[in-house]
Amino acid sequence: MATFKDFRNNVKPNWCPGCGDFSVQAAIQRAAANVGLEPENLAVISGIGCSGRISGYINSYGVHGIHGRALPLAQGLKMANRDLTVIAAGGDGDGFAIGTGHTVHAIRRNIDITYIVMDNHIYGLTKGQTSPRSDAGFKTKSTPNGSIEPPVSAMEMALTVGATFVAQSFSTDLKEMTQLIEAGIKHKGFALINVFSPCVTYNKVNTYDWYKENLVKLSDIEGYDPSDRVNAMKTLMEHNGLVTGLIYQDTERKSYQELLTGYSEKPLTEANLKLDEEYFKKLTSEFV
Amino acid sequence: MIDQLSWKVGGQQGEGIESTGEIFAIALNRLGYYLYGYRHFSSRIKGGHTNNKIRVSTKQTRSISDDLDILVAFDQETVNLNYKELHDKGIILADSKFNPKRPEDTNAVLYEVPFTDIAAELGTSLMKNMVAVGATCAVLDLDISAFREVVNEIFGKKGQQVVDKNMEAMKAGYDFLKEKLDESALMRLAKADGKKRMFMIGNDAIALGAIAGGCRFMAAYPITPASEIMEYLIKKLPELGGAVIQTEDEIAAITMAIGANYGGVRAITASSGPGLSLKMEAIGLAGMTEQPLVIVDTQRGGPSTGLPTKQEQSDLMAMIYGTHGEIPKIVIAPSTVEEAFYDTAEAFNLAEEYQCPVIILSDLQLSLGKQTVEPLDLSKVEIRRGKLLQGELPETENRGYFKRYEVTEDGISPRVVPGMKHGIHHVTGVEHDETGKPSEAPANRIAQMSKRLRKLENVKFNTPVYKNAPHEEADLLIVGFNSTRGAIEEAITRLENDGLKVNHAHVRLIHPFPVDEMLPLIQSAKKVAVVENNATGQLANIIKMNVGYAEKINKIVKFDGNPFLPIEVYTKCKELF
Ligand SMILES: Cc1ncc(C[n+]2csc(CCOP(=O)(O)OP(=O)(O)O)c2C)c(N)n1
Ligand code: SF4
Ligand SMILES: [Mg+2]
Numbered sequence: 001m002a003t004f005k006d007f008r009n010n011v012k013p014n015w016c017p018g019c020g021d022f023s024v025q026a027a028i029q030r031a032a033a034n035v036g037l038e039p040e041n042l043a044v045i046s047g048i049g050c051s052g053r054i055s056g057y058i059n060s061y062g063v064h065g066i067h068g069r070a071l072p073l074a075q076g077l078k079m080a081n082r083d084l085t086v087i088a089a090g091g092d093g094d095g096f097a098i099g100t101g102h103t104v105h106a107i108r109r110n111i112d113i114t115y116i117v118m119d120n121h122i123y124g125l126t127k128g129q130t131s132p133r134s135d136a137g138f139k140t141k142s143t144p145n146g147s148i149e150p151p152v153s154a155m156e157m158a159l160t161v162g163a164t165f166v167a168q169s170f171s172t173d174l175k176e177m178t179q180l181i182e183a184g185i186k187h188k189g190f191a192l193i194n195v196f197s198p199c200v201t202y203n204k205v206n207t208y209d210w211y212k213e214n215l216v217k218l219s220d221i222e223g224y225d226p227s228d229r230v231n232a233m234k235t236l237m238e239h240n241g242l243v244t245g246l247i248y249q250d251t252e253r254k255s256y257q258e259l260l261t262g263y264s265e266k267p268l269t270e271a272n273l274k275l276d277e278e279y280f281k282k283l284t285s286e287f288v
Numbered sequence: 289m290i291d292q293l294s295w296k297v298g299g300q301q302g303e304g305i306e307s308t309g310e311i312f313a314i315a316l317n318r319l320g321y322y323l324y325g326y327r328h329f330s331s332r333i334k335g336g337h338t339n340n341k342i343r344v345s346t347k348q349t350r351s352i353s354d355d356l357d358i359l360v361a362f363d364q365e366t367v368n369l370n371y372k373e374l375h376d377k378g379i380i381l382a383d384s385k386f387n388p389k390r391p392e393d394t395n396a397v398l399y400e401v402p403f404t405d406i407a408a409e410l411g412t413s414l415m416k417n418m419v420a421v422g423a424t425c426a427v428l429d430l431d432i433s434a435f436r437e438v439v440n441e442i443f444g445k446k447g448q449q450v451v452d453k454n455m456e457a458m459k460a461g462y463d464f465l466k467e468k469l470d471e472s473a474l475m476r477l478a479k480a481d482g483k484k485r486m487f488m489i490g491n492d493a494i495a496l497g498a499i500a501g502g503c504r505f506m507a508a509y510p511i512t513p514a515s516e517i518m519e520y521l522i523k524k525l526p527e528l529g530g531a532v533i534q535t536e537d538e539i540a541a542i543t544m545a546i547g548a549n550y551g552g553v554r555a556i557t558a559s560s561g562p563g564l565s566l567k568m569e570a571i572g573l574a575g576m577t578e579q580p581l582v583i584v585d586t587q588r589g590g591p592s593t594g595l596p597t598k599q600e601q602s603d604l605m606a607m608i609y610g611t612h613g614e615i616p617k618i619v620i621a622p623s624t625v626e627e628a629f630y631d632t633a634e635a636f637n638l639a640e641e642y643q644c645p646v647i648i649l650s651d652l653q654l655s656l657g658k659q660t661v662e663p664l665d666l667s668k669v670e671i672r673r674g675k676l677l678q679g680e681l682p683e684t685e686n687r688g689y690f691k692r693y694e695v696t697e698d699g700i701s702p703r704v705v706p707g708m709k710h711g712i713h714h715v716t717g718v719e720h721d722e723t724g725k726p727s728e729a730p731a732n733r734i735a736q737m738s739k740r741l742r743k744l745e746n747v748k749f750n751t752p753v754y755k756n757a758p759h760e761e762a763d764l765l766i767v768g769f770n771s772t773r774g775a776i777e778e779a780i781t782r783l784e785n786d787g788l789k790v791n792h793a794h795v796r797l798i799h800p801f802p803v804d805e806m807l808p809l810i811q812s813a814k815k816v817a818v819v820e821n822n823a824t825g826q827l828a829n830i831i832k833m834n835v836g837y838a839e840k841i842n843k844i845v846k847f848d849g850n851p852f853l854p855i856e857v858y859t860k861c862k863e864l865f
Contacts (some may be wrong), residue, residue: 011725043706056714056726061706063550064716066573072540076547076555077706079505079531084706105536262526269552269705271529273502273671280666283496287486
């Protein structure tokens with residue numbers, strides 16, 4: 001049995017000291033060990049951004065792809081090998097700006113992968129421009145007079161496009177984050193986990209203290225029921241999206257792979273590539 | 289007796305022009321004739337002129353014909369737009385419903401046939417197409433019973449009555465015209481060999497080639513003229529346990545295909561120009577991270593939305609050089625439906641052997657032109673997976689990462705896929721070292737970049753150039769790629785009749801360019817004509833760049849949206865002498 005240490009490699013992250021992404025890395029490593037994975041059965045597919053580097057810091061298979069496209073890469077991989085555990089990861093720009101289209105459709109499609117967004121309300125790697133998650137009025141290099149666009153309500157958006165697993169966490173809460181990632185991996189379908197992961201270098205507004213003051217734990221809300229979609233939406237709106245915990249889970253809906261007609265139960269990687277002569281004859285005869 | 293015939297049916301889009309052509313063609317194909325179709329259509333569903341031109345021959349043909357024997361018209365626009373193609377003894381069969389007027393400057397005879405009225409009398413005007421096919425049979429003096437089988441297949445689901453009604457409509461069209469035709473108007477086709485051959489479009493062959501080549505996953509976004517590939521695979525891959533995903537856009541399509549290939553499954557994506565433009569960044573990712581990937585580009589008229597339903601071959605440069613930076617990439621351009629099948633299957637081998645993107649370049653006429661195809665031989669399709677390691681791997685040195693990007697002599701590194709113990713490595717579009725870890729060190733950069741590009745030095749492709757070069761010393765070498773093959777072949781026959789010695793080279797491996805194959809052909813020709821459907825002469829420029837001899841090379845270009853006719857190639861070549 002692998003432990004979380006087996007998911008460590010010898011690469012030293014180039015994140016700034018204090019960056020929220022360190023504990024996301026730790027949470028993925030712990031969750032992977034907790035659900036009983038071996039490193040070779042995990043693939044972490046990440047986008048481009050400070051956060052996107054995460055796939056290089058975990059001892060597992062992994063791809064650091066192109067900006068905004070971690071999700072289709074991850075879905076393609078999962079389609080190829082349904083026995084693998086696939087985690088996609090990236091920043092808020094990656095998932096809610098350049099990759100929004102993929103986020104929406106990956107949610108709708110509901111392929112069985114887990115998507116972790118490291119949401120710092122800013123573009124870290126490109127040195128501090130506004131992000132689609134930045135609050136109105138937020139001043140950055142690209143919004144010197146303050147952002148005049150409202151932020152994307154990511155969790156509400158996920159609910160409206162048919163998400164079956166929506167959770168949110170804060171990167172200081174390693175325990176909750178780990179549990180949510182474990183639950184996401186076990187969820188049969190697409191799991192979205194948005195993690196508030198502060199950028200200590202470029203975001204001086206949404207700091208650790210700011211989140212501590214503003215975040216509400218769903219576990220503190222009496223009787224909160226994550227299977228109630230309407231209430232989930234209402235709660236998100238009441239708290240301006242600033243809640244942590246499991247927001248919504250639909251355990252009934254089948255995953256994309258389960259619904260697909262004809263899709264092999266065994267990983268497609270094991271398919272016999274040589275075509276049967278008789279079958280080929282049947283195919284060609286259809287054109288005569 | 290004639291040994292070939294050119295027939296065209298035209299009308300408003302959505303009127304069943306397509307199915308009229310289809311029924312006519314399938315029946316003749318079953319009789320053993322070789323068919324070659326060309327669809328003229330617009331980017332709309334209902335309305336707008338459309339026509340379907342079909343050449344019927346007792347021999348294999350790979351081009352539309354210069355002129356026309358029979359024009360079947362459902363409206364005056366069809367007559368006006370197409371009558372000029374008719375030769376002196378040509379015939380127009382026009383629906384009397386629109387009071388057809390015969391243009392004055394033609395010797396063709398116009399017969400009014402009440403297509404719609406006859407059909408309506410028999411129950412529904414929808415059957416006017418069948419009346420038209422029947423009338424055509426009268427001209428060909430062809431027994432309509434040859435159509436029963438096809439009509440049965442198409443309408444059988446709707447019941448025997450519908451089948452009978454349609455046959456009746458055909459017969460009525462036949463009988464109506466038969467009476468009016470005298471012997472000299474008949475166009476009797478020489479008997480065909482009766483062999484049953486396939487009748488398919490290039491896109492069918494590409495899809496079939498993918499299946500034969502071991503492809504089990506496709507991700508794509510619909511676009512003309514590529515969608516048929518996805519539509520075929522979506523029907524068939526599930527029978528093999530595979531899957532097709534219609535994605536949200538082309539970027540998702542290609543990155544999903546890359547993800548699947550990385551996972552170890554042979555995966556494909558297909559699109560045309562606009563989609564390929566969107567895929568460029570991802571093509572670079574596959575090149576940089578050395579993932580196998582097969583991409584189809586069915587060229588259509590560009591730039592931008594351009595001429596979305598028309599023939600063009602203008603993506604050549606974009607496919608060779610597209611994506612920023614420099615990556616290894618293979619571009620193959622089949623020129624016949626048969627080649628489209630074999631080349632697509634082979635593309636999956638090349639992708640795995642060279643661990644890089646392989647682009648199958650097609651064009652609209654090859655992708656959509658429906659034609660008779662000789663039997664395809666599955667035993668000619670190999671499955672070769674290159675340096676993909678299988679089975680148990682030994683433990684890595686110091687339990688470090690697997691050297692997925694090991695610098696080797698041929699530039700190709702051993703490949704493992706996720707799930708394999710001791711195979712863990714990193715994959716990144718950032719420059720990386722042998723284990724995939726990011727590295728910007730100059731020496732490493734040079735080693736990795738050189739290794740990647742070195743892979744292309746020894747690309748082995750069975751027939752990089754299709755050659756018909758009987759002359760040691762030629763007056764002219766004609767070069768083309770993709771669907772111009774038939775028009776060039778026919779032009780050559782005529783040029784040779786005029787006493788010219790003409791060689792033909794059709795480039796099948798576009799990149800890396802087959803210099804060794806092309807050089808002697810160019811050297812031994814007095815002049816070279818490069819025939820292509822684009823405005824700037826892209827293939828000509830590529831030849832000049834790779835082979836030289838710029839002073840010999842002449843560009844013959846056409847970019848009005850239509851394929852070359854043999855006569856056009858012939859005339860332009862004649863002008864060179
Ligand atoms: C196509 C493309 N456009 C732009 C960039 C430059 N770029 C890299 S990361 C990034 C945004 C990073 O922000 P986010 O996704 O929030 O990640 P973070 O660095 O904050 O973790 C941008 C714009 C790129 N790599 N590719
Ligand atoms: S710039 Fe911000 S997001 Fe990037 S590593 Fe530093 S703290 Fe983290
Ligand atoms: Mg960010």
